Amino acid sequence: MKKNHTAQHSLFDFYPEHQLGNELKFISEWLDKHPDLIDWVKCDISNICKSNAGREAITAETILRCAILMQTRQLTYEELEFSLIDSQSCQTFVRLDKSKPFPKKSALQGGISRISNITWEVINLQLLDNAKTDKFEKGDMLRIDSTVTDSNIHDPTDSSLLWDSVRTMIRLLENAEELTDETIPWVNHKLGAKRKAHAIFNTKGQEAKVPLYKNLLNFTHKTLEYIEIAEEIVHQHSTELLMSELWHSELAHYKPLILKVIDQTERRVLQDEKVPATEKIFSLFEEHTDIIIKGARDIQYGHKLNLCSGKSGLILDVVIETGNPADTSCFLPMLERHKEHYGQVPRQCAADGGYACQENVTEAKSFGIEDVAFNKKRGIAIADMAKSNWVYRKLKNFRAGIEANISTLKRAWGLSRCAWKGWEHFNSYIWSSVVSYNLIII
Numbered sequence: 001m002k003k004n005h006t007a008q009h010s011l012f013d014f015y016p017e018h019q020l021g022n023e024l025k026f027i028s029e030w031l032d033k034h035p036d037l038i039d040w041v042k043c044d045i046s047n048i049c050k051s052n053a054g055r056e057a058i059t060a061e062t063i064l065r066c067a068i069l070m071q072t073r074q075l076t077y078e079e080l081e082f083s084l085i086d087s088q089s090c091q092t093f094v095r096l097d098k099s100k101p102f103p104k105k106s107a108l109q110g111g112i113s114r115i116s117n118i119t120w121e122v123i124n125l126q127l128l129d130n131a132k133t134d135k136f137e138k139g140d141m142l143r144i145d146s147t148v149t150d151s152n153i154h155d156p157t158d159s160s161l162l163w164d165s166v167r168t169m170i171r172l173l174e175n176a177e178e179l180t181d182e183t184i185p186w187v188n189h190k191l192g193a194k195r196k197a198h199a200i201f202n203t204k205g206q207e208a209k210v211p212l213y214k215n216l217l218n219f220t221h222k223t224l225e226y227i228e229i230a231e232e233i234v235h236q237h238s239t240e241l242l243m244s245e246l247w248h249s250e251l252a253h254y255k256p257l258i259l260k261v262i263d264q265t266e267r268r269v270l271q272d273e274k275v276p277a278t279e280k281i282f283s284l285f286e287e288h289t290d291i292i293i294k295g296a297r298d299i300q301y302g303h304k305l306n307l308c309s310g311k312s313g314l315i316l317d318v319v320i321e322t323g324n325p326a327d328t329s330c331f332l333p334m335l336e337r338h339k340e341h342y343g344q345v346p347r348q349c350a351a352d353g354g355y356a357c358q359e360n361v362t363e364a365k366s367f368g369i370e371d372v373a374f375n376k377k378r379g380i381a382i383a384d385m386a387k388s389n390w391v392y393r394k395l396k397n398f399r400a401g402i403e404a405n406i407s408t409l410k411r412a413w414g415l416s417r418c419a420w421k422g423w424e425h426f427n428s429y430i431w432s433s434v435v436s437y438n439l440i441i442i
Contacts, residue, residue: 013092024093027068027439034126038064040119045111058103063111065094070112071436074414077105113425120431125341127438128316136442137312142346143402144334144355146327149430150302150417151289156282158265162216163197164284165258166190169223172251176230179244182237186226189219213269220262227251257284288423292324302418303426306330308338309402313441315434317341320427327354332363345369350399353378361385375399413437
């Protein structure tokens, strides 16, 4: 049965006299002061083990501590498993019972991945509440900027997406044959599709690529026809009911995505139509991915983040956007969230030039903010934003500090690219990185 806490702390708890040891000790003591946070984690992971049979499961406290250790040290699950076996200080931090077998990476992944983004946000709010009580971060000065975290996908060309579609359907057909005694008529076009996708990649000129795309689309359509036949046969003649239901659910997930890939390719390549980004799909496996183009810079595939930081360098809030909304439309909602968390708006606010517009200045002043400064004026008079030129310059310099926060998050806390799968896990990954970062900052 899943337990909340480790029953008894070891007499041999050990943290080395080192910066990293001191950080782990501080985080451990902070978690001990807030045992109610463990209840949130237990609610997330309560479906892992519901019976008293089998080996005793990892406690909710240990799972939370493992998640924080993993993010603060930027470990993979395999590296985390080794660290728990190898390091006495890591064993002390996560409260492992050394008399029992250490958790494997599959068990660690099964627990950590279930901690929701809501739980991580609650932990962050508790951190900020303590920082406010200790006068470490009052929240009276706010700086806002945006960045992009990439999804874990390859560059999404039409040919690569069609190739992904064919090989996914081939895998489903191979699995379908194991679920029924009936013969499923199909031909494996995986090799042909792979060759056409490779040829498209190495061919220059759109006109020369069109015949290759027609062949690749033909392979995709034929394989889709085989899948529809297999769907009917598995439905009527499956020998394993549970596995059949899982197969159908997987097909129900991928089939609409594959049809969307075919549609956008035919419209763009064969009909020479410019397909809007909102009607495109950029990955079969991370279908939530958005295309983000910031100015004239490189195209990125992931999600846009709006971040708030204070004087202390703590990340006070983060919003993971869907689509690619304009920065100007995100400014006021960020201020409203800050007011909801802190009970009042900041005295002064600084933001990147992308958020600048006269309406945002007027609305921010109506909220009660004394000074609002944007990195680029964009036709807005300084007198409308701040009391004086001196205050405006100070706020511009203050805003520049969030660039360092974002750089550190990307370089040392993994915010440049999310390796976790799915939209919910993407959110959890971002928030777990922010919480771990804030714990180290404090």
